[in-house]
Amino acid sequence: MKIVNTSINKMDSKSLVTGKPVYTDDIAPTNALIVKLLRSPHAHALIKSINKTNAMKVPGIECILTWEDLEQNRFTTAGQSFPEPSPQDRQILDRRLRCVGDPVAIVAGSDEKSVLRAISLIKVEYDVLEPILDFRKAKDNEILIHPEENWEALCQVGADNKKNLCAHEVFEYGDIEGELKACEIVIDEIYHTKANSQTMMEPFCTYTHLDTYGRLSIVSSTQVPFHVRRIAAKALGLPKSQIRVVKPRIGGGFGAKQSVVSELFPAAVTMATGKPAKMIFTRKESFTNGSPRHEMEIHVKLGANMEGDIKAIYMYTLSNAGAYGDHGPTTVGLVGHKSMAIYNHANAYKFDYDVVYTNNPWGGAYRGYGATQGFFALESAINELAVKLNMDPIELRRKNLVQVGEKMTAYYGETLESCALTECIEKAKEMTDWDHKYPCRDMGNDKIRAIGMAVAMQGSGISNLDIASAELKLNDEGFYTLMLGSADMGTGCDTILAQMAAECLECQVDKIIVHGVDTDISPYDTGSYASSTTYITGNAVIKTCETFIEKMIQESAKILHCDNDDLEFDGTRIYQRNGEKQITIKELGNASYLGGHNCISASESFYSPVSPPPFMAGIVEIELDKTTGQVDIIDFAAVVDCGTPINPNLARIQTEGGIAQGIGMALFEDVLYDKEGRMMTDSFMQYKIPSRLDVGKIRVEFESSYEPTGPFGAKSIGEIVINTPAPALASAIYNASKVKLTELPMTSEKILLGMLENEKQDKHDFTGGW
Amino acid sequence: MEVKIKVNHKNITDNIPADLLLIDFLRKHGFYSVKRGCDTANCGLCTVLIADEPVLSCAVLTARANGSHITTLEGMQKEAEVFGSFMADEGAEQCGFCSPGFIMSVLAMEKEFEKKGITNPSEDQINKYLSGNLCRCTGYMSHTRAIMKYLKRAGGLK
Ligand code: FES
Ligand code: FES
Numbered sequence: 001m002k003i004v005n006t007s008i009n010k011m012d013s014k015s016l017v018t019g020k021p022v023y024t025d026d027i028a029p030t031n032a033l034i035v036k037l038l039r040s041p042h043a044h045a046l047i048k049s050i051n052k053t054n055a056m057k058v059p060g061i062e063c064i065l066t067w068e069d070l071e072q073n074r075f076t077t078a079g080q081s082f083p084e085p086s087p088q089d090r091q092i093l094d095r096r097l098r099c100v101g102d103p104v105a106i107v108a109g110s111d112e113k114s115v116l117r118a119i120s121l122i123k124v125e126y127d128v129l130e131p132i133l134d135f136r137k138a139k140d141n142e143i144l145i146h147p148e149e150n151w152e153a154l155c156q157v158g159a160d161n162k163k164n165l166c167a168h169e170v171f172e173y174g175d176i177e178g179e180l181k182a183c184e185i186v187i188d189e190i191y192h193t194k195a196n197s198q199t200m201m202e203p204f205c206t207y208t209h210l211d212t213y214g215r216l217s218i219v220s221s222t223q224v225p226f227h228v229r230r231i232a233a234k235a236l237g238l239p240k241s242q243i244r245v246v247k248p249r250i251g252g253g254f255g256a257k258q259s260v261v262s263e264l265f266p267a268a269v270t271m272a273t274g275k276p277a278k279m280i281f282t283r284k285e286s287f288t289n290g291s292p293r294h295e296m297e298i299h300v301k302l303g304a305n306m307e308g309d310i311k312a313i314y315m316y317t318l319s320n321a322g323a324y325g326d327h328g329p330t331t332v333g334l335v336g337h338k339s340m341a342i343y344n345h346a347n348a349y350k351f352d353y354d355v356v357y358t359n360n361p362w363g364g365a366y367r368g369y370g371a372t373q374g375f376f377a378l379e380s381a382i383n384e385l386a387v388k389l390n391m392d393p394i395e396l397r398r399k400n401l402v403q404v405g406e407k408m409t410a411y412y413g414e415t416l417e418s419c420a421l422t423e424c425i426e427k428a429k430e431m432t433d434w435d436h437k438y439p440c441r442d443m444g445n446d447k448i449r450a451i452g453m454a455v456a457m458q459g460s461g462i463s464n465l466d467i468a469s470a471e472l473k474l475n476d477e478g479f480y481t482l483m484l485g486s487a488d489m490g491t492g493c494d495t496i497l498a499q500m501a502a503e504c505l506e507c508q509v510d511k512i513i514v515h516g517v518d519t520d521i522s523p524y525d526t527g528s529y530a531s532s533t534t535y536i537t538g539n540a541v542i543k544t545c546e547t548f549i550e551k552m553i554q555e556s557a558k559i560l561h562c563d564n565d566d567l568e569f570d571g572t573r574i575y576q577r578n579g580e581k582q583i584t585i586k587e588l589g590n591a592s593y594l595g596g597h598n599c600i601s602a603s604e605s606f607y608s609p610v611s612p613p614p615f616m617a618g619i620v621e622i623e624l625d626k627t628t629g630q631v632d633i634i635d636f637a638a639v640v641d642c643g644t645p646i647n648p649n650l651a652r653i654q655t656e657g658g659i660a661q662g663i664g665m666a667l668f669e670d671v672l673y674d675k676e677g678r679m680m681t682d683s684f685m686q687y688k689i690p691s692r693l694d695v696g697k698i699r700v701e702f703e704s705s706y707e708p709t710g711p712f713g714a715k716s717i718g719e720i721v722i723n724t725p726a727p728a729l730a731s732a733i734y735n736a737s738k739v740k741l742t743e744l745p746m747t748s749e750k751i752l753l754g755m756l757e758n759e760k761q762d763k764h765d766f767t768g769g770w
Numbered sequence: 771m772e773v774k775i776k777v778n779h780k781n782i783t784d785n786i787p788a789d790l791l792l793i794d795f796l797r798k799h800g801f802y803s804v805k806r807g808c809d810t811a812n813c814g815l816c817t818v819l820i821a822d823e824p825v826l827s828c829a830v831l832t833a834r835a836n837g838s839h840i841t842t843l844e845g846m847q848k849e850a851e852v853f854g855s856f857m858a859d860e861g862a863e864q865c866g867f868c869s870p871g872f873i874m875s876v877l878a879m880e881k882e883f884e885k886k887g888i889t890n891p892s893e894d895q896i897n898k899y900l901s902g903n904l905c906r907c908t909g910y911m912s913h914t915r916a917i918m919k920y921l922k923r924a925g926g927l928k
Binding site for chain 2: 026
């Protein structure tokens with residue numbers, strides 16, 4: 001391999017580092033109407049009446065749309081393949097408001113000031129209803145969040161709007177009750193993870209206009225252009241053929257932009273006025289009405305014998321969908337199926353869940369997609385088991401981890417074909433000098449250094465569902481155009497996919513032009529999510545290259561008057577294996593642009609019956625201040641098995657970034673609401689994401705395995721990297737303080753209060769680590 | 771009110787509302803490298819230089835910049851390319867949305883270190899200087915690697 005597995009620079013790096021106008025708001029037409037929303041001040045209310053007369057009089061106001069003005073068929077904003085598992089529970093504007101910030105009216109005008117003024121002049125009479133703000137009380141509550149008749153679940157996910165249920169399922173293997181009873185030791189714990197905001201640096205933004213043919217053009221910062229087209233068609237009541245979606249550079253997504261968030265409002269304005277319109281979310285709106293990680297409560301029962309052989313795992317998950325069910329039925333699946341599968345030797349597994357509607361803002365996709373919550377719970381339980389057994393947690397894992405060749409009971413019965421997790425753990429152990437540091441060292445001066453670890457897995461794409469295609473064209477002069485439908489959101493997938501194509505075509509990457517997504521011309525791709533791009537789209541690229549090379553050979557055979565079978569391609573020419581005839585790619589390109597020959601292009605698509613998991617081991621060393629509970633991260637060592645890293649630099653950045661996000665989630669990112677359901681942490685003042693002072697030293701290594709079904713042996717890396725920080729930190733905090741935290745974030749207050757509580761109960765005699 | 775502001779050595783005269791923020795003035799005049807990541811002066815994405823000093827343009831009224839010289843990344847293309855290539859070598863510009871503000875701060879930091887005679891800054895000094903520039907993609911390590919290599923390049927801090 002020459003191009004794959006090398007760290008070439010991203011193809012768009014130069015324009016990014018020189019600040020070129022490449023993002024949605026930079027390229028929006030300057031005459032676009034400014035679109036903003038009047039948002040609900042109530043968590044649960046019915047609109048009795050809206051009076052917009054005064055607001056319409058504000059100079060510059062072009063249109064004000066309310067629920068009466070728009071289509072009332074229901075859809076979901078979750079960007080998933082149709083039929084979406086997420087319930088069809090939305091309208092662009094609804095009479096019933098289900099959370100603070102729900103849209104009441106869409107206001108568009110020539111400038112921001114007039115729009116804001118008009119918004120303040122709209123008079124709305126609300127019938128304020130009692131909300132459900134505690135997700136533990138939502139199921140079977142007599143208050144219904146979605147009583148409407150046209151609510152609909154297209155897939156069998158156990159949804160029932162008459163019970164506030166967005167999804168429900170039970171998975172059981174073996175005799176869980178019997179096994180747990182027979183276990184010599186059972187860990188029984190409830191974990192609570194909060195909503196987390198993705199806070200990609202570029203807020204949600206979209207502009208819309210009518211193109212030359214009168215079709216609606218949506219230019220948006222989205223991970224899922226093709227899903228946006230489908231959802232917008234349904235929401236606006238337009239034929240799909242009348243909609244075009246274009247994705248420019250994206251300023252980060254992390255799953256937030258896997259939902260339709262800002263797209264429909266300017267689209268409705270453009271349809272109503274015929275004029276270009278743009279909507280840029282404020283940071284506050286991005287917080288309050290984006291689509292954060294689902295809050296979850298996870299009850300784990302983990303049974304083992306005294307030798308540390310895990311016999312039974314039970315996980316019950318209660319997930320808070322919030323006001324709408326976007327990604328509700330699917331995120332929850334990963335909580336159990338990904339986390340339990342890594343401990344594959346148990347005799348019994350049970351995983352059941354309820355996903356409930358509440359009057360909190362709705363959840364959505366966020367990197368890790370449920371697996372993150374699941375691993376916090378299960379890995380914490382595993383670490384606690386190690387303490388109870390007085391066993392090194394690494395030793396405990398060694399005994400129980402899934403091995404290559406095994407059928408993974410809890411992971412849809414898939415067989416594991418590649419795994420270097422044991423090597424990952426060994427390397428992380430070496431990197432951190434685990435044996436000397438575990439569990440903790442008192443540094444004097446009221447500081448304790450402690451160490452903790454966790455492992456994780458994820459998947460690569462959604463098996464049997466995700467589909468991606470690629471298209472290659474030979475241009476005159478012999479360069480190539482690679483068309484992709486996957487949305488590069490900064491991860492560099494345009495670059496790594498071009499690397500794969502260059503590897504197949506035996507050329508340099510700069511011979512390949514990559515085109516960003518435009519649903520009018522790009523080949524179909526489900527989008528960039530579920531860790532699918534490297535694996536699914538990558539495979540599509542390889543398949544396309546194979547067909548493309550065949551076609552070049554066929555065309556050359558015609559030109560050279562010889563047999564296909566005699567010809568070979570070496571990257572610069574097609575030549576006769578045992579003869580003298582040859583044609584360069586440049587000549588072939590030029591010839592193909594003349595009558596008598598054919599233009600050469602190829603397109604293939606790919607889907608996978610399996611979703612091979614990448615693996616990771618994370619070990620964190622912290623310093624804990626006994627007097628304040630403050631945790632400083634000294635070192636985070638991560639070792640990842642993503643098969644073959646296609647571009648090690650980009651894979652490393654993904655890992656470092658995911659770990660930083662995981663650290664934020666573990667230690668301080670906290671979505672808080674007041675008694676009325678208003679978000680109190682709706683800015684970077686209150687919702688603290690890690691700065692460069694908060695992440696300590698993150699060190700990343702790779703342990704390559706070779707995934708036989710992957711492109712060049714690759715598996716994906718996008719999500720797995722966020723899964724180990726929370727459980728590893730929980731363990732390190734315990735080792736330092738003997739405080740067992742089961743709720744995120746693990747703030748210094750919680751740690752300090754825990755230590756005070758411990759003192760009260762006089763638990764000084766404890767030895768061993770967690 | 772009328773303001774006269776020099777941006778990247780070009781004079782701009784404009785009639786502006788008194789409450790116009792500098793970030794909006796700059797974007798209105800096509801300096802799209804200036805990004806808005808928050809509304810609370812927390813993220814550093816909107817960093818520009820006023821008379822060589824880095825400021826958050828979302829926290830400055832345009833009126834207050836009247837008569838001054840502002841530099842955005844558009845006015846520092848050469849420097850951006852040099853440092854940017856160190857970033858690109860690390861893959862440190864992931865989505866790139868934070869890059870312009872970050873690069874403005876790094877270049878200002880370099881100057882300030884030079885002025886103060888700090889020839890061999892520690893990672894800690896660098897991190898403290900840049901702590902106001904948030905990035906959600908990279909986890910910051912690649913930034914530090916790029917900065918360290920950049921400062922040690924031939925012609926860098928002496
Ligand atoms: S936009 Fe965030 S600091 Fe200015
Ligand atoms: S590279 Fe995306 S926010 Fe920094």
